[in-house]
Amino acid sequence: MDNIKKSFGKSSVLNGISLDAQAGEFVTLLGASGCGKTTLLRIIAGLENPDSGNVFLDGREVTNLEPNKRDVNTVFQNYALFPHMNVENNIGYSLRLKGYPKVEIKKRVSEMLSLVQLEGFNNRTPSVLSGGQRQRVAIARAVINRPRALLLDEPLGALDLQLRRQMQIELKRIQTQLGITFIYITHDQEEALNMSDRIAVMRGGLFEQIGTASEIYDAPQTSYVAKFVGNANILRGKEFRLLSGEAYAVRGEHIELTPAEDGRDGFKAVVTDKRFAGGQLRLSAKLDVNGAEVVASRQGIDSPLKTGQRVLVSWKKEHEVLVADNEE
Amino acid sequence: MKKHVFLPNLYLGLILVLMYLPILMVIVYSFNVSKNSSMWEGFTFSWYKELFADKSMFEALRNSLILALLSAGSAVVIGTLAAVGMARTKLRGAGAMEYLATIPIMAPEIILGMVFLAFFSLLGIPFGMLTLVISHTAFCIPYVFLLVKARLAGLDKSYAEAARDLGASQIRAFLDITMPSILPAILSGALLAIAMSLDDVIISVFVTGVNTNTLPIKIYTQIKTGITPKTNALCTVLFGFTMLLGILSMRKSRRDL
Amino acid sequence: MKSKSGAIAAVLPMYIFTLAFVLGPLIYMLVMSFLARGASWGITTEVTPRNYLHILQPAYLKTFTQSLRLALLTTGLAILFGYPFGYFMARLSPKSRDRCMLLLIIPFWTNSLLRLYGWMIIFRANGPLDVFLMGLNITHAPLKLLYTYPAVAVGMIYALLPFMIYSVYASAEKMDWSLVEASRDLGASSFRAFLTVTLPLTMPGLYSGIILTFIPSMGLYFIADLLGGNKIVLVGNLIQEQLMRVHDWPFAAALSVILMLMTTLFLFVYRKITRAVGSADSKLEGLV
Known part of the structure; x- marks a missing residue:
């Protein structure tokens, strides 16, 4: 993809985006809702035309090619399983369009059903399937053609947490097994970090940073990325000897809170909140120097520190990452 | 909340009885021996015999059926295409056009009759089946158009997109995916259009020619000239048809669910 | 998607038909209403406001008021009889609802x-109604109801009542009855619950019924005629x-223009009202 731009009416959604996905790679577009990731996906699929820029597939330009002429398939957000066709006809739809013989279609459909572990579901209609099963049928339908790339638009969004975790593993397995390029859209950083070879963090129609999971997590380049992926604390201002436009990103698990009496090095602060969330204890503290709030996360369910207690906030030098400050 | 069901049910029943009362009267008197009196003077089939011997009656029936099928048919094609086209792209002036196109079912029928009469004589189109079909098509289009449009609005766009994504051309995606989902709407639009066409007398009276009688026109003139059991017999036969149609369409819609 | 040409080709037949056979005739009607009539038949090209001035004659004005009165009476009675029917029908079990619908259709x-x-x-002299009433000794001579105002009113209501019933039923059926239960739970009498919850929520149906x-x-002239x-x-x-x-076509055209204007005005007011009711609806949703 090269320098894609798109706007709807007056609001510009994509502002010049370029990305090069390798064959067999799992690339995730990560971003908050409204950042333009779905539009980008629809442009790759051919369901939308860019105002400018080009889309290439295997070196061939496909920018203005009809969606049915592209070797790219999509798993839609709501799965878009045809309600009036059973599972077999849904999965076999693209082969029927190509005029494959019935026996061949049946064989390939069963292969696909076993790939997604739904053997024997041939004659059910989408309406009787569970969310997870629909998801699997949608994947099977999209990969039966062995596309060069599979586009997935928040495919796990409608599933509950446990199923989501399970499907992450499943998706990764299918991808490795088929060796197809996956372009995966999500707003969930955990999904992105778990599955992707590379992650592209999107914001306001632009890529904020592209890199492997560990590059994104450990070496964020901007405060937005640091905050969006892993909820890092962003510290800015001259109190930390930073210029404007610079900030430190420090992850919650690296923040130390010690009682003020300990007399260690650190910033004086007061504990403002103590919460147990997502399997972690989160302690918020307000710094005396500039009133900024930092959040420290801990394993375990409680801590001897109390709300209102005076504390010292510190972190190791190697855990602070200098990032460009691009937020308010 | 299920306490007071007796009075409401009584009310529903009473209104329904009143709805059927006139129809019942027509049927009962179609078997009456007496021609002019409203007194019951005995049971007879003779009015039916007379009815089936009347050739002009069958001609009117044939005209009505041809008219209904032609105008509902054109309305289905024109209305469905327009609804699909409008759903696909936002066209300039679509709103105004939609308003104009639905005037024929919004305005009092007498106005339609009047304007068609005037307009056709201005253009010099001879009054007869052609003028009937044009004017019936005009008031049949909105039924099809509005029903299909509503169905399309409730339709998830991603189904057609998925089909395109899987390799279907635009036309193929329409035939495979969109068509099956709007088919019930097209069918009920067509049925409604046929019913309206078969029922119309006001507009038909104005735009028909001297030699083209439709069944409603025939009934209208008969009723105007006086009440005879032969008309009753005709109406009874017609009612039988309606019952049949209604039950068939009911069956069908139940299967669609 | 790529080009609009497909969509334009699809809407074209309706555009052409509508322009030619709906807009065309309507414009012609408007033009004709300002022309003078020919000596015995047809029209001349002379432009005149005569047709509209003609309507102002008391005899014709009376026709308009009589029409309006009958329309109002019909609508009022249709509400009176149709609203309860639609309401009660929506409260039936799904199976009886289906059956009731079939009976209505x-x-x-x-x-x-x-x-x-x-x-x-039924109405003709010595017809079933007279026989029935005289048999019960309620009346002693034929009422001769046929060709009277009440007969026309009955015919009108009878023809139009189903429309009212469907409209009310459609919105009552969609209504969430737990809202009524909630208002009862909060202390409303069943009448109050009806007034404060059911009636406002079925208002759109009532309006479209009207x-x-x-x-x-x-415009149902043949009912009055028969x-x-x-x-x-x-x-x-x-x-x-x-x-x-x-055969005074220009005068007929002028009458039609006025009738058309009245209809349009009525539709316009209706749109305004439903929009206001629509916003009231969403407000109510916000409260719940």
């Missing part, structure tokens, strides 16, 4: 002339008479 699908004819039989009964009732004889003259009858018997 059959007369609705039945040719309207046939049903009118039934009323003619539209569907009021507008046609201005059940009212020549005694009840409505705008519709006047137009028909001018067209078919008097």
Whole structure:
């Protein structure tokens, strides 16, 4: 993809985006809702035309090619399983369009059903399937053609947490097994970090940073990325000897809170909140120097520190990452 | 909340009885021996015999059926295409056009009759089946158009997109995916259009020619000239048809669910 | 998607048809309403406001007021009889609801002339109604109801009641009855609950019912013609008479223009009201 731009009416959604996905790679577009990731996906699929820029597939330009002429398939957000066709006809739809013989279609459909572990579901209609099963049928339908790339638009969004975790593993397995390029859209950083070879963090129609999971997590380049992926604390201002436009990103698990009496090095602060969330204890503290709030996360369910207690906030030098400050 | 069901049910029943009362009267008197009196003077089939011997009656029936099928048919094609086209792209002036196109079912029928009469004589189109079909098509289009449009609005766009994504051309995606989902709407639009066409007398009276009688026109003139059991017999036969149609369409819609 | 040409080709037939056979005739009607009539037949090219001034004659004005009065009466009675029906019907079990719907659809699908004819039989002198009433000793002589105002009113209500019922039923059926239960739970009497919850929520159905009964009732001239004889003259009858018997087409056109304007005005007010009601709806949702 090269320098894609798109706007709807007056609001510009994509502002010049370029990305090069390798064959067999799992690339995730990560971003908050409204950042333009779905539009980008629809442009790759051919369901939308860019105002400018080009889309290439295997070196061939496909920018203005009809969606049915592209070797790219999509798993839609709501799965878009045809309600009036059973599972077999849904999965076999693209082969029927190509005029494959019935026996061949049946064989390939069963292969696909076993790939997604739904053997024997041939004659059910989408309406009787569970969310997870629909998801699997949608994947099977999209990969039966062995596309060069599979586009997935928040495919796990409608599933509950446990199923989501399970499907992450499943998706990764299918991808490795088929060796197809996956372009995966999500707003969930955990999904992105778990599955992707590379992650592209999107914001306001632009890529904020592209890199492997560990590059994104450990070496964020901007405060937005640091905050969006892993909820890092962003510290800015001259109190930390930073210029404007610079900030430190420090992850919650690296923040130390010690009682003020300990007399260690650190910033004086007061504990403002103590919460147990997502399997972690989160302690918020307000710094005396500039009133900024930092959040420290801990394993375990409680801590001897109390709300209102005076504390010292510190972190190791190697855990602070200098990032460009691009937020308010 | 299920306490007071007796009075409401009584009310529903009473209104329904009143709805059927006139129809019942027509049927009962179609078997009456007496021609002019409203007194019951005995049971007879003779009015039916007379009815089936009347050739002009069958001609009117044939005209009505041809008219209904032609105008509902054109309305289905024109209305469905327009609804699909409008759903696909936002066209300039679509709103105004939609308003104009639905005037024929919004305005009092007498106005339609009047304007068609005037307009056709201005253009010099001879009054007869052609003028009937044009004017019936005009008031049949909105039924099809509005029903299909509503169905399309409730339709998830991603189904057609998925089909395109899987390799279907635009036309193929329409035939495979969109068509099956709007088919019930097209069918009920067509049925409604046929019913309206078969029922119309006001507009038909104005735009028909001297030699083209439709069944409603025939009934209208008969009723105007006086009440005879032969008309009753005709109406009874017609009612039988309606019952049949209604039950068939009911069956069908139940299967669609 | 790529080009609009497909969509344009698809809407083209309706555009052409509508412009040629809806807009065209309407414009012609408007033009004709300002022309003078020919000596015995047809029209001349002389432009004149005569036709509109003609309407101001007391006899014709009376026709308009009579039409409006009948339309209002019809609509009012349709609400009175139709609203409870739609409401009660929505409260039936799904199975009885289906059955009730079928029972309603059959007369609705039945040719309207046939049903009118039934009323003619009932109302005629010494007809079933007279026999019934005299048999019960309620009346002692034939009422001779056929060709009277009440007969026309009955015919109108009868023809239009189903529209009111459907509209009310459609919105009552969609209503969330737990809202009524909630208001009862909060201490409202069943009457209060009806007034404060059910009625506002079924208002859209009531409005569309009013539209569907009021507008046609201005034009159903053949009901007045068949059940009212020549005694009840409505705008519709006047137009028909001018067209078919008097052959004053420009005057008929002017009458139609006025009727059309009244209808449009009514529709316009209706749109305004439903929009206001729509916003009230969403406000209510916000509160719940």
